[in-house]
Amino acid sequence: MAxxxxxxxxxxxxDLAHMTRAVTRxxxxxxxxxxxxxxxxxxxxxxxxxxxxxxxxxxxxxLLDLLREHLDLTGTKKGxxxxxxxxxxxxxxxxxxxxxxxFAVMHxxxxxxTIEGFAANGALHPLQQxxxxxDAFQCGYCTPGQICSAAGLIAxxxxxxxxxxxxLMSGNICRCGxxxxxxxxxxxxxxxx
Amino acid sequence: xIGFQYTRASDIGDAIRLAAxxxxxxxxxxxxxxxxxxxxDVELPGRxxxxxxxxxxxxxxxxxxxxxxxxLVRNSxxxxxxxxxxxxxxxxxxxxxxxxxxxxxxxxxxxxxxxxTRCHYFYDTATACNKxxxxxxxxxxxxxxxxHAILGASEACIAxxxxxxxxxxxxxxxxxHVDGASxxxxxxxxxxxxxxxxxxxxxxxxxxxxIITALELPPRxxxxxxxxLKIRDRLSYAFALISVAAGLELxxxxxxxxxxxxxxxxxxxxxxxxxxxxxxxxxxNAGTFTxxxxxxxxxAKGFAxxxxxxxxxxxxxxxxxxQASRGTPQSHSSKxxx
Numbered sequence: 001m002a003x004x005x006x007x008x009x010x011x012x013x014x015d016l017a018h019m020t021r022a023v024t025r026x027x028x029x030x031x032x033x034x035x036x037x038x039x040x041x042x043x044x045x046x047x048x049x050x051x052x053x054x055x056x057x058x059x060x061x062x063l064l065d066l067l068r069e070h071l072d073l074t075g076t077k078k079g080x081x082x083x084x085x086x087x088x089x090x091x092x093x094x095x096x097x098x099x100x101x102x103f104a105v106m107h108x109x110x111x112x113x114t115i116e117g118f119a120a121n122g123a124l125h126p127l128q129q130x131x132x133x134x135d136a137f138q139c140g141y142c143t144p145g146q147i148c149s150a151a152g153l154i155a156x157x158x159x160x161x162x163x164x165x166x167x168l169m170s171g172n173i174c175r176c177g178x179x180x181x182x183x184x185x186x187x188x189x190x191x192x193x
Numbered sequence: 194x195i196g197f198q199y200t201r202a203s204d205i206g207d208a209i210r211l212a213a214x215x216x217x218x219x220x221x222x223x224x225x226x227x228x229x230x231x232x233x234d235v236e237l238p239g240r241x242x243x244x245x246x247x248x249x250x251x252x253x254x255x256x257x258x259x260x261x262x263x264x265l266v267r268n269s270x271x272x273x274x275x276x277x278x279x280x281x282x283x284x285x286x287x288x289x290x291x292x293x294x295x296x297x298x299x300x301x302x303x304x305x306x307x308x309x310t311r312c313h314y315f316y317d318t319a320t321a322c323n324k325x326x327x328x329x330x331x332x333x334x335x336x337x338x339x340x341h342a343i344l345g346a347s348e349a350c351i352a353x354x355x356x357x358x359x360x361x362x363x364x365x366x367x368x369x370h371v372d373g374a375s376x377x378x379x380x381x382x383x384x385x386x387x388x389x390x391x392x393x394x395x396x397x398x399x400x401x402x403x404i405i406t407a408l409e410l411p412p413r414x415x416x417x418x419x420x421x422l423k424i425r426d427r428l429s430y431a432f433a434l435i436s437v438a439a440g441l442e443l444x445x446x447x448x449x450x451x452x453x454x455x456x457x458x459x460x461x462x463x464x465x466x467x468x469x470x471x472x473x474x475x476x477x478n479a480g481t482f483t484x485x486x487x488x489x490x491x492x493a494k495g496f497a498x499x500x501x502x503x504x505x506x507x508x509x510x511x512x513x514x515x516q517a518s519r520g521t522p523q524s525h526s527s528k529x530x531x
Binding site: 039040042058059060062081082083086089095096097098101102103105106108149152153156158161163164166167168170171172 | 194196197198199201221224225228229232241243245269273292293294295296298299428429430525526527
């Protein structure tokens with residue numbers, strides 16, 4: 001989270017490894033000199049966890065698939081891929097969204113934060129620590145989405161009570177049924193934020 | 194998903210020109226429904242016109258004392274907008290009753306109006322569906338139709354419109370501002386969505402080259418006596434079986450003006466002037482409310498799995514009007530129905 005202030009514009013020379021990198025539909029990364037034959041390719045620049053990426057993408061690429069298949073950020077999970085489970089939740093410019101229902105090329109200039117961007121300087125984010133403290137997961141598959149969603153929830157400042165947390169976290173399904181402990185973990189992080 | 198051309202529109206005129214020049218083009222804003230349908234091969238646009246950079250994100254008071262809401266305002270931003278919370282709380286309540294916060298953070302106002310039915314057969318390309326493929330038949334009429342319409346359906350389609358927000362907009366008599374190749378026009382909310390008839394493939398009275406630019410709310414907001422009551426299979430994050438937006442203006446116990454609109458019952462948000470006429474000038478009590486409900490439901494027709502919705506709708510109308518008359522709107526965090 002600490003890195004998220006830097007935008008692509010602010011650091012044009014950032015992250016040379018990613019610059020002008022092209023990604024084919026199959027997810028094979030091609031260097032700047034490759035011949036691009038990709039149909040309908042679109043260029044986009046965005047910042048993920050503080051790192052700037054200049055990409056050429058098939059416009060069908062969802063933000064979720066960009067993160068997982070092209071940037072190797074597999075912390076964000078693909079659950080239903082239809083906006084029904086919340087496992088793919090990330091923050092775009094600080095707001096929680098379903099990354100499976102958004103095309104990556106529509107986020108020119110955006111600052112994306114995934115679960116990989118939460119811990120800073122080797123220390124867990126308060127929400128990550130709270131989920132451990134309260135045993136707020138079983139299998140853990142929904143957890144990155146739960147934590148990203150909870151970060152958005154706390155930033156929104158609309159939920160005060162356990163009832164309100166439950167309602168405003170209803171877009172994140174936990175099939176293990178850890179909801180009671182998830183609410184307790186969020187309350188802990190909320191009190192300390 | 195099939196391939197498509199992707200174009201970012203630079204201004205409204207550009208967006209309209211692009212749409213007018215390509216019959217297979219679609220506008221995309223929040224994308225929360227369109228992308229889902231594209232993944233399912235239900236929507237097959239050859240071109241997507243990204244309109245998210247257009248200047249349609251303002252919320253402003255109109256000279257007449259109403260509110261003009263840009264089509265690209267996010268659903269969550271509008272639900273929490275101070276002017277909406279103060280003057281149109283039924284709209285805020287309806288928005289927050291729908292979807293999840295993640296989806297509301299993405300979804301635009303215009304896109305909410307244009308979202309498509311969640312009928313399972315519409316989504317399942319292995320089945321017949323007149324809305325998806327005109328002339329192929331309706332699988333829901335003799336299929337699993339628990340979520341389907343009890344009012345205004347046709348032999349071609351018994352789907353429902355899924356929006357919560359639109360039920361409140363119908364109650365408030367919003368106007369839909371659109372722009373297109375033939376110029377600008379304003380559509381009354383009641384005339385925007387269509388009944389299925391024999392053309393269920395067409396959900397709204399909007400041409401392919403027309404773009405929604407704004408929604409306009411009249412001054413009357415029913416901010417004192419209102420509710421949005423939504424009954425669904427889960428306590429949150431589910432589409433309505435029945436929802437009721439209600440707004441009353443009272444003089445003591447007497448109803449000066451009373452409106453109610455239903456979601457989950459028809460191909461469009463459902464209002465009935467004859468049912469609302471039952472309320473006017475009458476005492477705000479259970480007997481009045483039930484009589485109004487009976488008038489609204491006089492032609493209701495159930496199918497194999499959804500006949501329960503007729504009685505449920507009757508009870509929801511009476512309950513919602515009671516909540517509105519008492520000034521105790523339904524809370525969406527406390528699930529107790531007062």
